[in-house]
Amino acid sequence: MDVIVQILASGLTMGAMYAISTIGLALVYGSLNMLNMSHGALLALGGYICYFAMSHLGLHPVLGLIAAMLVCGLVGLGIYYVAAQPMLRSANFETQIFIATIGIGAIIENVILRLFGPQPTAQPLNLPGALVIGTVHIPNQNLLILGVALGLMAALAYLLQRTRLGRAIRATAQNREAAQLMGVRVGVVYAQVLALSGGLAAISGVMVSSLSSLLPNMGGDPMLKAFIICVVAGLGNVYGAVAAAIVLGLLEAFAQYMLGVRYSFAILLLLVIAVLIWRPYGLFGRRQVVRL
């Protein structure tokens, strides 16, 4: 019984963490058809900015987190104006932006490496202590992550469903030209989406690094998992991505317990391939009918 609770607790934490790193990606893909390969680097950047703000500038943790979100949001904005916007009209936009963001990710990661060095560093934003129920031990940091994830998802759902910006984002994602004809300035919406996704990446990076540690290339693994989650859910489907993240977190916790850390990722991947052969556009993805 206790084992199950423990697996559930760590699975939910992992799922929540995946969800935070996934929603930014899903949002950007859903609106622009852009796979942002620099998302992992943004995660690392967020983690390091928070660390820098707290340890070197002595800022309050909340301020550190806000600083990280601001910097990553600005970098997201920069990525839009420098890379995405100039090629938006190109026929090969998806391929080009994919390659361009691989390059941008490498730049960001190596700038971090230059500035902070290759050694693992502890993330100062970390709640000590743990919640003990019987023999089950749940670190407070995990609870914090769960809370942050829930809060973020509620905020995002509110933003998408209830606000003018949210309606513009959804409209642009569903039909870019129609949105333009409604008076939506899609360029501005895109820029806002990338800024938002940068901010989300920052939070995700702080959370991920608080469980392991800061490394310049720490974003690679969560990004790959986030991509897998996006693919399983159907690229661009934000709500599906959250559901898939939590399911995958639980599955991974379970696989880790049963089979060990070594094979959990491989099994996850086999599962994903199986899902995609069964449903090539993801579990919740729309099959896009291409009119020739």
Place this chain on the structure above:
Amino acid sequence: MSALLTLQNVTAGYGSQTVLREISLTIAEGGLTAIIGPNGHGKTTLLRAISGLLPLRAGSISLGGLNLTGLRPDEIVAAGIIHVPQGDMLFPEMTVIENLLMGAYLPEAAAESAMRLEQVFALLPKLKERRNQVASTLSGGERRMVGIGRGLMGGGRLLMLDEPSLGLAPIVIDQIYDVIGELAAAGQSILVVEENAARVADKASLITLLDNGHLVWTGQGAELMARPEILETYLGA
């Protein structure tokens, strides 16, 4: 009647292809104007050029004295030109009412959205029944109505409809054109693109014929129907 929309020597196209060649056209305030012509001769391109989706190669466009040349689509919407595109282009995952409200996205339109929604529901009662249904589950005729209703929500000075009869059953086409006729009679300026001259001949105050990127004939609907040789030459009817 004063001029509402004025096109002067509008030239536009895609890639190395020029689709529209030096189109000049004036549309008066109020009433229905129809652009007819065979498929692939630039009717849709003309509407896309007017609404700013396609940049002009040359020429100018103005609305009631306001120069629209080179403006972004959202600025042109704000100026008062509402383009209801071909094939509806609804937001498939939004409900009917969400789609309609997107039509009133700009602040000026949003301020009047409650009033306009009443008007749209009065004109297209079917939409009121279906208000909470997701757009992608609607029938073709219902979708077309949502598209037109969404256009009306913008409260534009000029409503441009791109082939509102496309792909619909004859009985539904009649319903759609009844609605368009009602709107025109109520004083809404409408520019409609249509392949079949007979559908618009009795309703339009002005018909213009687009052939291979050129405007080749402009006149009254009755006049056109009385000249079978024109229909024969350009439309093969």
Place this chain on the structure above:
Amino acid sequence: MTIRRDLLIGLGLALLVALLPAVIGMRYVLTQATLFFIWGIVVLQWNLVLGIGGIFSLAQMALFAVGAYATAMLGYYFAMPMVLAMPLAALITVVVSTLVGLACLRLKGPYVALLTLAVAQVLYLLIVNDTECFTNPSSGCMPLFGGVRGFTRFGDLGFRDLFGAKWYVANYYLGLVLLCLAAAFSIAIIRGPMGLAFQALRDNPGCAMARGVSRFKYQLWIFALSAFFTGLAGSFYAVHFAAVGPTAFSITTLLFLLSMIVVGGIGTVWGPLLGALLLMLADETMREFGDWRDIGLGVILAGFVILLPKGVLGSLQGLVQRLRRARPS
């Protein structure tokens, strides 16, 4: 039509390059040139997959590693002579690539990219995380796939015995021969029926599919066939450096090779080789700024895609065409 021209260009270049050791005999230059041949093979095949087949595969370095690992393991565990192990390793790569293709190619565009990247990552993790000893030689514990340290001392082609200290010249020529074969294969694909089929799928997918051109079938063919030379390049890499390790999967190498294709011109016949040459020369000059190398690579990759998406060769071709059109014939 132009297949003859391409083959002639290739032959001329190959003859020129074959004379290099007579002019510059420096070992460093020749080993770097050999490395250029290896990367040249890989990018030519990757270009087939990416630029011609339209498959956004990020598993190319993993396939390269499969070829390298297969060679090392055949030599290490079965003491197979390298002359046999190399072609066998290339065939094994084809099998692996067919499996990966079957799993991934039913999907489109970005899905393929992500899945192939994930496949590569899983292979890497399985190798690196493997700590169980498969055998226990005198040098210590040896996991089945070599673990973090990888394989060394799995045999060689015998060039050291044949040519003594000049063995690297033999490697140079072997690399050149392999590159020529890979280039001929690439030209045959691009200018042959398969290239035409992909052209048709790009230009008018509806018409092509209606006439029985199956995208999946052709993509699987090009993905599987091109893996032969990718695997062979990996195999030759293992033999040339007499070592294989998980660094074969490194993201930096992936970035480096992708940049070659992008800089040279995606989908062109000679672009990838030109890109490989330019980037290796650039890398050589950037060596002094060692720490900034990866940043430089990122800037080159992103800069080219944003400013010159067709690459050096693609843009030149476009320019020539425009000049020709401007001059009325």
